[in-house]
Amino acid sequence: MAVLEVVNLSKSYGRIKALDQLNLTIEAGNLYGILGPNGSGKTTTLGVILDILKPDSGSYTWFDNQYGDKARIKIGSILETPNFYPYMNAKQNLEIVRQIKQVDEVNFDELLELVNLAHRKRSRFRTYSLGMKQRLAIAATLIGEPEVLIFDEPTNGLDPQGIAEVRSILTRIAGMGKSVIMASHILDEVEKICSHVAIIKKGRLLATGPVGAILSSDITVEVAADDMERLQILLESKSFVNKITKEKKWLECLVDQEVNVSEFSSMLFREGVTPTHLVARKRRLEEEFLEITKNG
Numbered sequence: 001m002a003v004l005e006v007v008n009l010s011k012s013y014g015r016i017k018a019l020d021q022l023n024l025t026i027e028a029g030n031l032y033g034i035l036g037p038n039g040s041g042k043t044t045t046l047g048v049i050l051d052i053l054k055p056d057s058g059s060y061t062w063f064d065n066q067y068g069d070k071a072r073i074k075i076g077s078i079l080e081t082p083n084f085y086p087y088m089n090a091k092q093n094l095e096i097v098r099q100i101k102q103v104d105e106v107n108f109d110e111l112l113e114l115v116n117l118a119h120r121k122r123s124r125f126r127t128y129s130l131g132m133k134q135r136l137a138i139a140a141t142l143i144g145e146p147e148v149l150i151f152d153e154p155t156n157g158l159d160p161q162g163i164a165e166v167r168s169i170l171t172r173i174a175g176m177g178k179s180v181i182m183a184s185h186i187l188d189e190v191e192k193i194c195s196h197v198a199i200i201k202k203g204r205l206l207a208t209g210p211v212g213a214i215l216s217s218d219i220t221v222e223v224a225a226d227d228m229e230r231l232q233i234l235l236e237s238k239s240f241v242n243k244i245t246k247e248k249k250w251l252e253c254l255v256d257q258e259v260n261v262s263e264f265s266s267m268l269f270r271e272g273v274t275p276t277h278l279v280a281r282k283r284r285l286e287e288e289f290l291e292i293t294k295n296g
Helices: 042-049 068-074 090-101 108-114 130-141 161-176 189-193 226-234 259-268 284-294
Strands: 002-013 016-027 032-036 057-062 075-078 148-153 179-184 196-201 202-212 221-225 241-246 250-257 275-281
Touching: 002 042, 016 042, 016 057, 016 196, 016 202, 032 042, 032 161, 042 057, 042 148, 042 179, 057 068, 068 075, 075 130, 090 108, 090 130, 108 130, 108 161, 130 148, 130 161, 161 179, 161 189, 161 250, 179 189, 196 250, 221 226, 221 259, 226 241, 226 250, 226 275, 259 275
Parallel strands: 032 179, 032 196, 075 148, 148 179
Antiparallel strands: 002 016, 002 057, 196 202, 221 250, 221 275, 241 250
16 A cells, blocks of 8 residues: 655745655555755655645645545654753653643653663753654654654764664664655665665656665676776677776776676686776665766
């Protein structure tokens, strides 16, 4: 089932077109990353689907309309910096959220355990680090047992430990069967934890699908030799080499995934070319992202 269907969504701020006929389908159970550079329309997209912003045109549907106008109570979200009462502790702040959401009963200890804050449940919010504040906000989104969680740049401003903790928590939440939608401009973040990704730029969808499908199956090979001109001519003659890019110290080649580095090296030696540099690596989302958005 699609938890969210976005159809031809457009939104402008004066002359700036934040969303341009955006179409998006998010299936239940996915940890879905909306990836794009700053100013690409990610936050505007989240604002519209949470009914905070009104689109100029287009539409969106939650849960195939099965909840009608009650769909919002099935969604938990963080869009801005977490705000709680600084003089209250974690449990007291979560109790206020419970009352606002009109939820009858909540196991606060279980929520705080999930976000690694059980040991600080009675500490005042103002004593929390930025990462702890973010984790408390994640706990708050889970009150009422929503089916979908939405986060806008959830690791923004965090140190490496805080980033790792938030990533782990989001992965655990997705493992509980909930759908997670996460906007981010950080490629590594999306690649490490998301099952699916949508890449947007200037409010337009450029690519979408499972992370594994967006990632090219090609292997990237960095190779150099004393005679770089002869090396390039040789590589250009090989059918398994799909693309060659000149870097400062080597040629970067996209080769078929079936080709391993030892076969590649043996081919060079057979042709009388001795490599002085040879490194093979899987093409990463960063390279795909830059390739997709280059002309987008």
